[in-house]
Amino acid sequence: MIDVNNDLSQKFSKGTRIIHWITALLIIILFPLGKYMDEIPIAEKLGLIQIHAILGTVVLLLTLFRIYLFFKAPRPADLKTGSKINDLIAVWNHNALYLFLLGASISGIITLLIGGYRGAIVNNDPTLVKPHSEIFSLEGHEIFVLLIVLFFVLHVLGVIKHYILTKENTLKRIF
Secondary structure (H helix, E strand, C coil), rough: CCCCCCCCCCCCHHHHHHHHHHHHHHHHHHHHHHHHCCCCCCCHHHHHHHHHHHHHHHHHHHHHHHHHHHHEEEECCCCCCHHHHHHHHHHHHHHHHHHHHHHHHHHHHHHHHCHHHHHHHHHHHHHHHHCCCCHHHHHHHHHHHHHHHHHHHHHHHHHHHHHHHHHHHHHCCCC
């Protein structure tokens, strides 16, 4: 056990805590939904694309508001792990998640518009969707999503690692 003394009575603002958990839930929904949609014909997935786009837009808005709260709302001090490199990795993991969430959201909106998905949904006409090879933003969207999943998993593993090494329940700060 590493001896660190983090003040776990300090919590993030209520807004930050709510946004954190809603965003986590939406990531858990959006990733498998996107993977599922990859496997079915366009004619069968227009409704799912619409749901995916709405939920993705909610993630964008929540992320923007959470970034605002990051600078405006009081927040607890960064956790210490007993290792300067681990402390730095934790901070950059959070920053990267924000960046990747913004990237996935923006590339998703671009894909929706240039790929013909918006028109296909509005007109209920799947023939308006361009082939994937013609939608330059789709690959970027997929890369951002994979990075989100990777860093999401690293974030969860970091919480577990912190608990094992320091015996501190750091989730108290975000519940």
